[in-house]
Amino acid sequence: MANKNGKKRIHPASVAVFPGSFDPLTNGHVDIIERAVAIFGHVVVGVLDNPAKKSLFSEEERVALIKRQFARCQGRVSVVSFSGLLVDFVQSVKSRVVIRGLRAISDFDYEAQMALINRKLVPTVETFFLTAREEHSYISSSVVKQVALLGGDVSVMVPPGVAGALAKKRREKEASSRKR
Ligand code: ADP
DSSP states (O other): OBOTTSOBOOOOOOEEEEEEOOTTOOHHHHHHHHHHHHHHSEEEEEEEOOTTSOOSSOHHHHHHHHHHHTGGGTTTEEEEEEOSOHHHHHHHTTOOEEEEEEOSHHHHHHHHHHHHHHHHHOTTOEEEEEEOOGGGTTOOHHHHHHHHHTTOOOTTTSOHHHHHHHHHHHHHHHHHHHHO
């Protein structure tokens, strides 16, 4: 709809999209989701389904782990898998806000580039960055996977449900390597 100056009216956002691989969900992700909900009211966690990227957890498993973590936040956190362009997904859920987390300055180059590309594609889509909490700034899904699959304790890095799922993956991998 246009306003009296002929410009397209932009509605304020009350839904934010937090996209990522979440392979698997970590305490760093949980914190960003909770902080984003406190600001925007509703966060759609967009789980990237990219068959070209080899993941430890299937898309269904990643979605289920996040849903279980936020089961008590229905109406404030929804979890949806997506493929294709992020800006298309953002618009499909009636949002125009992308949330990304920044752990260190090393995250910034890539994140700034993605934000600029997304703005070129759809100028009304804005990217907001939330800085990681100090105690989470060393946590990444890939470090968590490495440590857990080698038998290390990741209980301070991930929610209990995710720690259990990682332990199960480790047992499965051990069983399949014994068979070989
Ligand atoms: P991607 O593959 O898209 O980077 P990730 O699942 O690794 O997906 O991360 C999703 C988002 O969460 C990214 O914005 C990333 O910077 C952020 N993130 C990852 N780990 C943390 C953390 N420990 N604290 C805060 N934000 C984080």
